[in-house]
Amino acid sequence: MHSSGDAVDFTTCGKLNADEVLLKATGVFNCVGLNQLESGSKLSFIHVDTRSSLLYWLSRYDSDRGKRVYTYFNTVEHVLAAMRKDKQTDWFGMVV
Secondary structure, three states: OOOOOOEEEEOOOOOOEHHHHHHHHHOOOOEEEEEEOOOOOOEEEEEEEOOOOOEEEEEEEEOOOOEEEEEEEOOHHHHHHHHHHOOOOOHHHOEO
């Protein structure tokens, strides 16, 4: 999707709080994900694409599994609730 111009990943070089950018992006786009760059990192990026269906996700690198783990949600409220409950990843301490 990136090569066809239907999606984009972006960062602000660690200048903005990830949760604030996520909320702003979900106010404009229907399909948005917050992605931790690497395990234990406070750096992240936002992925948005132009599909019309509502889909939100959190993605982090799980070093125990050796792969990226995605968790999908139908509402922004569910994303925020999962961010609050997550004891492994400090989503609210991340920057984009």
